[in-house]
Amino acid sequence: MDPVFWTTLSVNLNGPFIPSIITKFFTAVGKNPFNVTVTSGDTSSPELSATKEHARLTVLMKQLDPHLGAKVLKSLRLDIIYRSSILLALSYLGEKELFCLSDLRLNSYVADTEEEATVFQLMFPELTSLHIDAKTFVDIVMEGVEWPQLPGMGIHPFALVVTRYRPREEDLLSIDGFVDALDFFISEIPFLTLRISDVGFDPSSGCDIDGCIVRPSALVSLADLEGPIIQALFSIIEYRPSDMAAFQGGDTAVLTRCEVATETEIWCDFLRLEEIDSSSSIINALENWSPHNPMGYTTLMVDKCSGFDDSVLEWMVEEEDRFARLKKIAVTKPAFSAETLHELAEVLLDEALSEIQVWDGPPLDEEIRDRFAELEKLKFSWKV
Structure with a gap:
């Protein structure tokens, strides 16, 4: 078996678990760099008990352990069910010089323990993720x-x-x-x-x-x-x-399905809002949003936010001075009317706004499309 072909060990702890295959991998890989990926199936609907996940992960970690100090483990990715299993895996990493490890993922879904991770002398000098x-x-x-x-x-x-x-x-x-x-x-x-x-x-x-x-x-x-x-x-x-x-x-801030409180100051050039249903949360995010450079421009991207509706656009019209540096608005699956968007565009064209893009919107009738076309300084796109 040519070791060059043995680069990644992928183990599903909730699937057919055959320790001999793990042994075969570590025998075949020799001294060549390799990656290890461990999953437990659908973590949001766990079928695996914590006891069984621990037992199977222990089998893997015991066979991985002799290789941990050999500068060969490039990535270790654990996407498993129980946090207690993460603590188990971490216990094997202490006092090991993992000089080749660049990607470490210790993800769990169920917080079955609040126990502290007491590990010592973790060494990840080449880690990038x-x-x-x-x-x-x-x-x-x-x-x-x-x-x-x-x-x-x-x-x-x-x-x-x-x-x-x-x-x-x-x-x-x-x-x-x-x-x-x-x-x-x-x-x-x-x-x-x-x-x-x-x-x-x-x-x-x-x-x-x-x-x-x-x-x-x-x-x-x-x-x-x-x-x-x-x-x-x-x-x-x-x-x-x-x-x-x-x-x-520039730099980007992304808020996805978040509840944003009042007086939340956001400093970034690109603000992306995703799947936010609360209009008040969106207004709270926009109210104190500014570019880092006072003379810079901003871009607002809104993706599938039912809360970004006419009430928000009407508020933006009333608060137009807050958006003097807003240069571009991009929206996917809009929850507002084209008429209210046109009203906002008319107001902000006197400021910095130069482009509006809309995707996955309802059909736009010719009358309102013509009205947008009359805004000569605006690059406008509305796609169904």
């Missing part, structure tokens, strides 16, 4: 982990993806603790993109932190969050121009 549940992230980030130094400079920023953690209500994550961990992590790795999704935070916990998080990269993406966490995160994110942001034409 980390996906990890919010609780485990908070636990390990202060544990003296050896993080990469200036990863991906000049090409790609480090990708930090904080994933699902939905415990019992009494065990919700502290906003303070999470922000402290995030601040510490970004002080170690300042050049990154940040995604946070589906985390249960304690709405009664405060956010008291000295200083701020500097975001010189191009993306902050928040999904399935509610309560004061969104306001807290944006209040501690401060933009600092960088070559990467300039190269990508």
